[in-house]
Amino acid sequence: MSKTNLRRLGLAAMTGAALALAGCATPFRADVARFQTQLPAPQGQSFAIEAANPALQGGIEFSQYASLVAGELTRYGYRPAAPGEKADLVVRMDYGIDKGRERVVSSPGFGDPWYGGYGFNRGFYRPMVIRGPNGRRYVHGWYDPWYWGGFGPGWGYNDVQSYTVYTSGLDLQIDRAADGHRLFEGHAQAQSRSNDLQQLVPNLVEAMFTGFPGNSGERVRITVAPPEKR
Template identity: 60%
Template sequence: MKLASAPLLLAGLAACATPFNADVSRFQTQLPAPSGQTFAVVADDPALAGGLEFSQYADFVEAEMAELGYTMGSPETADLLVRFDYGVDNGREKVVTTGFSRDPFFDPWYGGYGRRGFYSPYYRHSAWGYGWYDPFFDNGPDVRSYTIYTSGIDMKIDRRVDGQRLFEGKAEAVSRSNRLQHLVPNLVDAMFTDFPGHSGETMRISIAPEDREKKVRRID
């Protein structure tokens, strides 16, 4: 029982340790230095204005702006208006082929207690085979499908007085989750990594879940 549960435990730990990856594109003119500048986060989509959900996600943006040194103000008087939007699509099916499926009692890699879907290229030829291979027990490719979702946030920063656009940014991620409560904070985190970034550059931001360590890779 303990041996059988070990692979499941390791799989669970691996799933928990999966980093969050987002592609971030940013364009900017010269943003004013934070000192003395106030900002307000507003909904870019009027339908979201005043909503409790929007207010919750706006808090994450406000925290990041404050950490940069900007001071939160009101939409009527702030120097900068941070226009924010978010969303997730309806998902699409992804099909994955993971090698060959064996009868669980004839998988030599696990000494007769193998997992469905595991395939070793050494199965037929190496000492791991123990001479057990029989085409009768080769069930062909193990094909699985699951739903993946594309989520994203848009952020624009305008100078309130004259409406001049100072910053535009998008962060997108593909994952098996469509829960905005989990996705939006991570997307905001990615957006503000090395903020404001180099104008016109797209980055792959990878955020480890345990220690929030961030890795940045240019992909354009």
């Protein structure tokens, strides 16, 4: 088989593999920092959830996210305060996303994927490995595993591409209702290609409550699997 035909065969295989990978959901990663002091062990204490931003209080969207937090707290042994009941704990929640920033990436170039070398110089990118007709393994294409919501710089040869990266965040504070004493503070932040809060906030909530309440002062990276893999 000629070198030209081998190249065409290789590119066809790479294209098919790229499309297959593009259809796969990517995990969500968030950096979570949590601080606590005298947070009571869950023994059925009641809680009420409020919006840190008064403009969000009573909104349908806020209520949707608050129900996720309530579900997590209930799972850990706390309980929602009954109507008219004074809660033991007050939980304040805030969330948001920035306007995004552009990131420009230039692909390093791979040359001839069948007979030449490749300029793979970004260690945190994961290569796509393809086995050629002669049994050898070749590397082509890459994606950025840290930016949830799609591939990073894309696929191609010696091209320059730009895309928008958004930073989303979730803040959570728990106070003792009797005297307002702060018991817990949590901050979760993530970068993504998506700015859809309806997808991002549930992931941030799950990251916040993974290993809750955590070690005070510790910052950890939490990986949330796609829904179909949970």
